[in-house]
Amino acid sequence: MAAVRHCRNVLLGLALLLAPALGMAQQAISPVVFTALNSAQQAQQKGDLAQARRLLDSALEQAPAGSLELALIQQRLGYVAISAGQYEAAIGWLRKALAHDRLEPEAARQDRLNLAQLLASREEFAEAARLLEQERRQAGLNLEQTQLLVQCYSRLREYRRAIPLAEEVVRANAAADDVWYQLLVGMSYEQGDHGRAAQWQKVLLKRDPARAEHWRQLAALQSQAGEQRAAAATLRLAHEAGVGLGARDLDNLVALQVNAGAPWQAARLLEELMAQQLLPRDAAHQELLAQLWTLARDRQRAREAWAALANGSNRADHWLRVAGFQLEDGQWQELLGTLKRAQSGASAQQRQLIRQWEGYAQSALDNS
Known part of the structure; x- marks a missing residue:
């Protein structure tokens, strides 16, 4: 640091x-x-x-x-x-x-x-x-x-x-x-004691609450301590106090967790920031959230995030992400429906993959 x-x-x-x-010793010299x-x-x-x-x-x-x-x-x-x-x-x-x-x-x-x-x-x-x-x-x-x-x-x-x-x-x-x-x-x-560091950072914040860096540092430490809700609350208070923390500052806090090799923590922080409307729930942030849950190997949350994103964007690559989960889980009927939705706007390479996965699904259904 x-x-x-x-x-x-x-x-x-x-x-x-x-x-x-300057004093001399008491002994005789x-x-x-x-x-x-x-x-x-x-x-x-x-x-x-x-x-x-x-x-x-x-x-x-x-x-x-x-x-x-x-x-x-x-x-x-x-x-x-x-x-x-x-x-x-x-x-x-x-x-x-x-x-x-x-x-x-x-x-x-x-x-x-x-x-x-x-x-x-x-x-x-x-x-x-x-x-x-x-x-x-x-x-x-x-x-x-x-x-x-x-x-x-x-x-x-x-x-x-x-x-x-x-x-x-x-x-x-x-x-x-x-x-x-x-x-x-x-x-x-x-x-490595991020919680203790955050407690001392709070003292600095109380001493100078108008300094944006103190808010930013506290939120970062809380996030690294695994306290994503507290980090988001700190940023909410900073926003309400009129301290100039912009979207880039918040995105950087999420990136800090990614760079630290903690995608699950990054996803939780991003989720909290969007829930508190500190970051917009736009396509870019929703896609980042889905990617982070995927990196964190949280299959359930990743699948839900990709499905929500695909329903909003109707993009072939997003539907293929959903299809990948269905393929792994052997959900053949659902897979065929998802692949059909992925055809709109798909590239030649994506259409080739769609046909291949349709073949797997149909074969599995025929043999069931």
């Missing part, structure tokens, strides 16, 4: 609201490293990122492997890289700082959350989702962080995980942007 791809791209713009973690970190922080705040890096690089050489000092220096290098827009380098430094497992829990949590945002901005969604899910289980996420996790799962096509979280987002924020409801529609559709 194109909408879900569009929503993914829009939502990623919410990420990367990063702020350096060497005065040399403390001075370097403090001076680097001041240089960063002044915008002198080159000086901040020089100070940190110098301190890096003196920090023991696996130490708290080393973790703090790498952490600060990560935030200097963020300030410089060097996100790949920032990811590398924050990963190293966290790997030591020496930072205070609160600082480490903030670093992991920021790292997740950086990873998402670089489309490394699997690792970003892992970090966010870890933090969600341990201490929960705020609304913005939950939104980021939804985006990650959506991009990974893990809709089973993304949908409940996206529902949390819209429940927590009544003024949530339409893009979140569009995302819920799109993800539910991609998961």
